[in-house]
Amino acid sequence: xxxxxxxxxxxxxxxxxxxxxxxxxxxxYGDLLHSLAARIVGTGAEAxxxxxxxxxxxxxxxxxxxxxxxxxxxxxxTITRSRALDRVRxxxxxxxxxxxxxxxxxxxxxxxxxxxxxxxARRMLRKSVTAAVGxxxxxxxxxxxxxxxxxxxxxxxxxxxxxxxxxxxxxxRQALLRLRERVPLEELx
Amino acid sequence: MSRHRDEHLALCAAHVVGALDDAGRxxxxxxxxxxxxxxxxxxxxLSGGLTVFALSLPLQPAPAGARARVMAAVRAEAAKSKAGxxxxxxxxxxxxxxxxxxxxxxxxxxxxxxxxxxxxxxWAWAAAAVVLAVAGVFAWRHTEELSAELExxxxxxxxxxxxxxxxxxxxAILEAPGARVVRLAxxxxxxxxxxxxxxxxxxxxxxxxxxxxxxxxxxxDYELWAITPTGPASLGVVRADAxxxxxxxxxxxxxxxxxxxxxxxxxxxxxxxxxxxPSGPVVMFGPIGG
Numbered sequence: 001x002x003x004x005x006x007x008x009x010x011x012x013x014x015x016x017x018x019x020x021x022x023x024x025x026x027x028x029y030g031d032l033l034h035s036l037a038a039r040i041v042g043t044g045a046e047a048x049x050x051x052x053x054x055x056x057x058x059x060x061x062x063x064x065x066x067x068x069x070x071x072x073x074x075x076x077x078t079i080t081r082s083r084a085l086d087r088v089r090x091x092x093x094x095x096x097x098x099x100x101x102x103x104x105x106x107x108x109x110x111x112x113x114x115x116x117x118x119x120x121a122r123r124m125l126r127k128s129v130t131a132a133v134g135x136x137x138x139x140x141x142x143x144x145x146x147x148x149x150x151x152x153x154x155x156x157x158x159x160x161x162x163x164x165x166x167x168x169x170x171x172x173r174q175a176l177l178r179l180r181e182r183v184p185l186e187e188l189x
Numbered sequence: 190m191s192r193h194r195d196e197h198l199a200l201c202a203a204h205v206v207g208a209l210d211d212a213g214r215x216x217x218x219x220x221x222x223x224x225x226x227x228x229x230x231x232x233x234x235l236s237g238g239l240t241v242f243a244l245s246l247p248l249q250p251a252p253a254g255a256r257a258r259v260m261a262a263v264r265a266e267a268a269k270s271k272a273g274x275x276x277x278x279x280x281x282x283x284x285x286x287x288x289x290x291x292x293x294x295x296x297x298x299x300x301x302x303x304x305x306x307x308x309x310x311x312w313a314w315a316a317a318a319v320v321l322a323v324a325g326v327f328a329w330r331h332t333e334e335l336s337a338e339l340e341x342x343x344x345x346x347x348x349x350x351x352x353x354x355x356x357x358x359x360x361a362i363l364e365a366p367g368a369r370v371v372r373l374a375x376x377x378x379x380x381x382x383x384x385x386x387x388x389x390x391x392x393x394x395x396x397x398x399x400x401x402x403x404x405x406x407x408x409x410d411y412e413l414w415a416i417t418p419t420g421p422a423s424l425g426v427v428r429a430d431a432x433x434x435x436x437x438x439x440x441x442x443x444x445x446x447x448x449x450x451x452x453x454x455x456x457x458x459x460x461x462x463x464x465x466x467p468s469g470p471v472v473m474f475g476p477i478g479g
Contacts (some may be wrong), residue, residue, distance in 0.1 A: 019263055026256055031440075035348035036243050043426060047315050048255050055259045056266055068229045069221075070205075070236030077243045078236070081207060123394070123441055126244060133245040133463070144242055154208045161275065173202035176238030176251035182243045 007072035033080045040084035053083040086149040108156035130184035140175035191220040197228050205235040247423045247464050250440050261344035365390040371475045379472025391445035398437040403429035411459045415442050416449040423464040450476040
């Protein structure tokens with residue numbers, strides 16, 4: 001059974017209120033989602049709160065997940081990004097009162113590592129995704145980073161990069177399709 | 190039926206990266222509702238590309254207790270919605286029957302049948318019912334509190350067990366066969382009091398950074414980098430305590446066979462905007478094998 005099939009079955013079980021299935025999805029994607037949250041809100045307590053918001057939302061909205069629109073991983077990543085940007089917006093007003101939480105988080109130990117085979121497969125995957133992103137033309141990479149990690153609209157990105165709006169739209173699409181082509185992700189370990 | 194146009198593909202891309210405005214969102218949703226297979230396939234491909242991008246971000250493993258805390262929150266959520274569902278099943282109290290009707294018309298005297306007085310037995314049954322109801326509520330609340338406490342205790346135990354196992358694995362790095370210590374020295378571009386070393390286990394590619402005097406000042410952060418054959422790769426921002434001491438655990442520092450060393454740069458708060466390149470001065474460097 002492929003990773004995507006397994007995810008599909010797990011999300012069906014989550015939709016049927018199976019907590020164990022949610023735990024299995026967490027084991028597969030917890031670190032990925034935390035990394036994304038940390039990249040957007042910074043490491044520390046805020047990132048963990050984003051992680052918790054994400055899984056709670058996944059729990060509540062699993063019945064509305066539509067496999068026709070994308071894989072479970074992409075669905076989870078999208079939820080995380082939205083919750084992280086929400087938190088960045090709410091943090092803006094109470095910025096920089098976070099040192100205590102950050103220190104505490106830095107002292108927190110990381111979670112158990114996966115078994116060696118999975119760990120190896122993930123390292124290989126990480127290597128190939130890093131290479132794929134590295135091969136993107138700089139503006140293509142920038143449009144993804146600005147939209148996805150900073151929450152800018154395409155018009156704002158066009159202004160920031162001094163590029164026509166149509167070009168920004170085309171860069172966005174080309175970049176995502178290129179990444180998909182380079183790393184098909186049929187077998188996410 | 191909304192006919193497919195090429196512009197819909199650009200809307201799909203903007204949607205996947207979350208950059209679609211409200212008008213575009215409405216247009217795309219209407220179009221997708223018509224079942225356009227082209228756009229659905231496009232969405233699947235683009236969201237796959239986005240997952241690749243997310244996977245390329247520097248790995249920041251979730252803290253050890255996070256799983257237990259997430260699962261405890263989900264359990265609480267499930268219990269809450271279950272309780273809510275059960276409450277909804279209980280028929281609403283017939284309040285309107287209990288409330289007397291307000292009659293504002295001129296009173297007309299209509300003889301009502303005399304209501305029989307409740308007997309002693311009726312009062313006794315009513316009193317017993319009240320006592321039972323009150324006792325039931327107290328018992329239910331007590332059970333709820335015990336269940337919640339049990340859940341919290343389980344979550345704490347899970348967290349402690351995970352922490353312990355994790356600590357053991359990390360402690361093993363220091364004694365692993367072939368483990369190496371990479372000492373980082375100040376480059377002169379920053380504070381000369383900076384001190385740091387990386388304990389690296391080439392077998393697992395995990396490492397621990399131990400740092401001292403890491404006090405970057407307000408609005409700035411120190412960021413750790415692995416120097417790889419293709420250039421620097423961010424290993425994350427170093428969070429130190431008030432005394433400038435930091436211990437940072439690194440899940441995967443890259444291929445030890447090709448790693449040239451580690452470096453620390455001084456960055457704006459949150460780290461370099463580009464995780465493949467420091468934006469500030471490199472203040473420490475330690476070559477592997479040096």
